[in-house]
Amino acid sequence: MQIEDIQNDIIEEFSMFEDWEERYQYMIDLGKTLPLIDTQYKTDDNLISGCQSKVWVHADLEDNKIIFTADSDAIITKGIIAILIRAFSNQSPQDIIEANTNFIDEIGLKDHLSPTRANGLVSMIKQLKMYAIAYQTQIN
Numbered sequence: 001m002q003i004e005d006i007q008n009d010i011i012e013e014f015s016m017f018e019d020w021e022e023r024y025q026y027m028i029d030l031g032k033t034l035p036l037i038d039t040q041y042k043t044d045d046n047l048i049s050g051c052q053s054k055v056w057v058h059a060d061l062e063d064n065k066i067i068f069t070a071d072s073d074a075i076i077t078k079g080i081i082a083i084l085i086r087a088f089s090n091q092s093p094q095d096i097i098e099a100n101t102n103f104i105d106e107i108g109l110k111d112h113l114s115p116t117r118a119n120g121l122v123s124m125i126k127q128l129k130m131y132a133i134a135y136q137t138q139i140n
Contacts, residue, residue: 003095006087007103014107023112027079034082035089037069050123052116053077057085057124059131065090066135068128077117080109081124088128093139096132101125 017023037046041058048055053074060067068089072078087103088096104110104125110118 003087003091003099007099010083010087011103011106020108020112023107024076024079027083028075029079030082030086031072031075031078031080034071034078034085035069037071041069042071048120048123048127051077051120052114053120055081055120055124057081057127057131059128059135061093061135061138064092064139066093066096066132068131077120080113080117080121083109084124084128088132093132093136097129097136 013026014023017026037056037058042056046056046058048057051072053072055070055072055077057068057070059069066089068085070078070081070085072081088099091099104121110121113121
């Protein structure tokens with residue numbers, strides 16, 4: 001499945017909820033399904049800087065696709081990274097680099113986060129794309 005299709009699925013899922021309390025609960029539930037990062041990768045090197053909470057992300061390249069795993073010490077933040085990993089994991093580095101993140105605005109997420117969490121969201125996206133850039137240079 002391509003990134004844009006996954007993002008459209010996420011937009012559709014969020015549109016089913018009438019208010020943000022339901023959407024937050026959905027994000028928490030998504031966080032519970034997150035493929036967890038192996039404890040050996042829960043290091044300072046894998047912490048995303050700029051997040052209010054601790055968020056660890058690890059990436060592996062398998063068959064020219066990046067597989068992300070992550071964890072967070074906060075349930076909302078874990079839900080946010082779960083959404084991003086769902087959109088970008090198991091995709092080629094080039095597709096991740098070129099992908100837009102308009103779906104975040106379309107589901108209204110950035111508007112419903114505190115300023116520090118919104119900054120953390122931007123940092124998470126930036127880090128996922130940095131992994132993609134690093135792996136893309138290895139492929140070329």
